[in-house]
Amino acid sequence: MTEATRRERLRVETEREIRQAARALLVESGRDAVTLRAIARKLGITAPALYRYYDSHDALLRQLCDDICADMEGVLYAALAADTSGQVGCQVRAVCRSFRRWALAHPQEFALVFASPRDPLGADQFGAVFLQLAGRLIASNLVAKHADDEVPEVLHEDLVRFQQVLMAAVSVHGVTIEEDVLNLGKIYHVVQSWVRLYGHVALEVFGRFPFAVSNPEPMFDSMLDQMLMDIGFQDE
Amino acid sequence: MTEATRRERLRVETEREIRQAARALLVESGRDAVTLRAIARKLGITAPALYRYYDSHDALLRQLCDDICADMEGVLYAALAADTSGQVGCQVRAVCRSFRRWALAHPQEFALVFASPRDPLGADQFGAVFLQLAGRLIASNLVAKHADDEVPEVLHEDLVRFQQVLMAAVSVHGVTIEEDVLNLGKIYHVVQSWVRLYGHVALEVFGRFPFAVSNPEPMFDSMLDQMLMDIGFQDE
DNA sequence: CGGTTTCAGTGAACGGTGTTTACAAGAGTT
DNA sequence: AACTCTTGTAAACACCGTTCACTGAAACCG
Structure with missing residues (x-):
């Protein structure tokens, strides 16, 4: 063999x-x-x-980035799989918490992959779990309807591109999403959630909150609650 | 002399x-x-x-960080001073936009100061403009009332610390804030705004949005609108 | 099998780095 | 003028990325 x-x-x-x-x-x-x-x-x-x-020291560092991404993806997938509630809300929480924990436990890796002024991450390199989860979240249809005309027209072009990325990400796993469910309003809110998740985690890893935080975990959970509420997520 | x-x-x-x-x-x-x-x-x-x-290469880099902070602070203050509308909402927008533009124009500096796993920034080192502005925003009393019991009790201790930082920041400029105006609910929302502002700017600087963004500026403005709306800001 | 090619690994070298050390020479002080 | 303090130098050490000529063994081929 x-x-x-x-x-x-x-x-x-x-x-x-x-x-x-x-x-x-x-x-x-x-x-x-x-x-x-x-x-x-x-x-x-x-x-x-x-x-x-x-070929060079730089090429080796790039390879290292890829490895880190793959590892993190594995961790996040494991967190997703470990959640047996079957409720999308719990899954979102599980993955987001896992991402935070991973980043805090691997600050150097996080800095290298997520906070270096290097070439932008490819869609594949980018944690496919997030895309997976975002797609699933939208497909679950539990997110409150957000009208397309809530988002400025200038953003449509980019959001459509992200829509295609999401579609591709979930279709890999055999899941298909009806066109009308994956509307631009929801996609926009997914992006906003990524902004808040990433922002909070990065601030925590780099210690850039404007004050000393003694209870970071409940602070993160609170942000998570707010985030899910703001995207209009309804509990099952 | x-x-x-x-x-x-x-x-x-x-x-x-x-x-x-x-x-x-x-x-x-x-x-x-x-x-x-x-x-x-x-x-x-x-x-x-x-x-x-x-004393060392490292000490010189630390000094460099301080210089960058001071410079950025100057830029943000200038943006704040350039806004003659007298409306706090416009001032917030001006400073946030200025922060984004500075970060995009100085990615290396931004990465060094805001996205390095180094020692946490001191309150003084941290852009005092943000504190200034946050204090002013709260003092303006235009932010919708947020009840203290909206925020979990575990966060109270930390938020009180931030409250003191804010009080100190504005008192330097002779402004005083009434106790009841600067309540924990508002302070919590200020922190959340920092999370979103930082998150968006960092993602843009590092190219870590999960899709190619062709119109980043309106996307940022859109986030800013949402942010101001979410903290319950009321236009004058 | 013998001859040949392929290729992982070596050692020496070049120019770069942070840092330490001993030393020179000018500025300030008495 | 004699002395001290300060700012700079040159040399050295150990480390770095990278190149190059070379070795020896594995793989291939007639």
């Missing part, structure tokens, strides 16, 4: 170790510690050998 | 040039380009000489 030659097996194994070492360095000592030489030292090889696997 | 000796004058001048050079490098080529040797080259001196002014 395994048609791979000995060399090929060794190669993928080494590549795995490189990623693992890079990840450990990032977590332990921050972005600036993710060094070609430090990675090589961990593997017991020399730095130039890494050029057989990556 | 100027009791400063020749040496003292030269020293402050050199320090000014160091900051200026560091700033230019950050803007032109990003955080990693702010190098002791690069700064020294710009001044025509050698790198070790910089240790007469800063």
